[in-house]
Amino acid sequence: MSTVSTVNGGISFWYADRGTPIAREPLPGDSTADVCIVGGGYTGLWTAYYLKKAVPFLNITILEANFCGYGASGRNGGWLYNGIAGRDRYAKLHGHEAAVRLQQAMNDTVAEVVRVATEEDIDADIHQGGVLEVAYTPAQLARLKDFHSVEIAFGETDRVLRGARETGERVNVTGAVGSTWTPHGARLHPVKLVTGLAATVEALGVTIHESTPVTAIEPKHARTPYGTVRAPYILRCTEGFTANLKGHKRTWLPMNSSMIATEPLPRSVWDAIGWEGRETLGDMAHAYMYAQRTADDRIALGGRGVPYRYGSATDNDGRTQPATIEALRDILVRLFPVAAGARIDHAWSGVLGVPRDWCATVTLDRSTGLGWAGGYVGSGVATTNLAARTLRDLIQQDSGQSGPTELTTLPWVDHKVRKWEPEPFRWLGVHGMYAAYRAADRRELTSPRPGTDPIAKAADRLAGRH
């Protein structure tokens, strides 16, 4: 396998596949709107979509620093699935039943994204094969079984546990000793979804200005170098880039995630691997990997790599570190030795937003009209849609058009969390945590014991994850 010809960056493989779009016109000067959305990723676009569908005469402006889908929404692994960051903590804070409602809303959200994509004629290579998560060490198997039981306790009664043989019949992951599968997931092409959404909202009458970085968000004002948009509601939908905004350096930590995509693999390789159901595929490692079989028969596989850049810096148009490309390639070959000769066509990275308590949130501050959603910690492809429908309901409630709804009473609404530590503690903490996860993963690979390695447990506690 060679990485000599690997394209590194260029935003993502998904853009290499579709072509990088020409940016829409920037903001021409000062203007007004009913709702101004900062950030043209899934969160911003879905929010515009649902608001406009609910109130067609609403004047909505999206301000996007680059072009719609420049961020994680144009770079992700294409796992449309029902995981939401923070559910277990919300169960502790608000009770089990509240968290079950949140989980149910997420299960429904996967179906909702598929429904809208179909209705709006957005062809995003969606394949509803569910989510398969595999274990290949005794410790991973023990975690997998615990995970499976917990998910069932949160109402996922259609989730199944599979043994080694059954797992291998689905996807032939070397050394897999078991797996869990849920139907609440689909594989998709991230860029086809985000560009389709942008075109859809524009056709509905939403104004999109690209190449327009917002330099400050204040009540009723979004300021840019080209002018200021005044609106009663300003929604911050900048997720992993939030740290770049004035006053938000320590709000959400920009965590890196990196991916590689192989060349299209030949029939002989697929005969050996199987994966005919095109499930999204993950593992139970602490520094876990996520993968999909693309519509054109590549494997796109991601993982953490270098987790965080000092000072909350973000990447340069998706470039990742050569060592990360090697590490992801090693994972690919360990899982699928039969793909060892495949060319790695593309490698890239992106940032996702991590709050200090690792809980996704959606909020509308009624006193200022400022709203935001994010902190999805890498589970945002579906969660952004739930966040958007919730922001719609919160705005409608605030403007007197409706009362509380099922969505506005979910436990992640209006959740508050403290900021991250200043540097160098932030950098030391995150790098220490991932060094511990990697050490734990290495030890679990050779350990016959079923328990999670104590180093990983300590890292979880220190990071405030559990």
Ligand SMILES: Cc1cc2nc3c(=O)[nH]c(=O)nc-3n(C[C@H](O)[C@H](O)[C@H](O)COP(=O)(O)OP(=O)(O)OC[C@H]3O[C@@H](n4cnc5c(N)ncnc54)[C@H](O)[C@@H]3O)c2cc1C
């Ligand atoms: C490599 C990678 C793989 C992932 N894989 C998965 C996956 O398989 N499944 C899953 O569920 N989740 C995954 N995620 C997470 C998921 O992609 C994100 O949670 C989701 O896309 C977030 O959408 P968003 O709209 O909130 O943010 P983004 O898509 O990051 O959009 C934010 C937008 O705001 C713009 N912006 C930033 N600052 C400003 C400013 N000052 N002014 C104007 N505009 C600004 C940016 O240019 C960007 O377009 C992954 C993330 C990464 C990075």
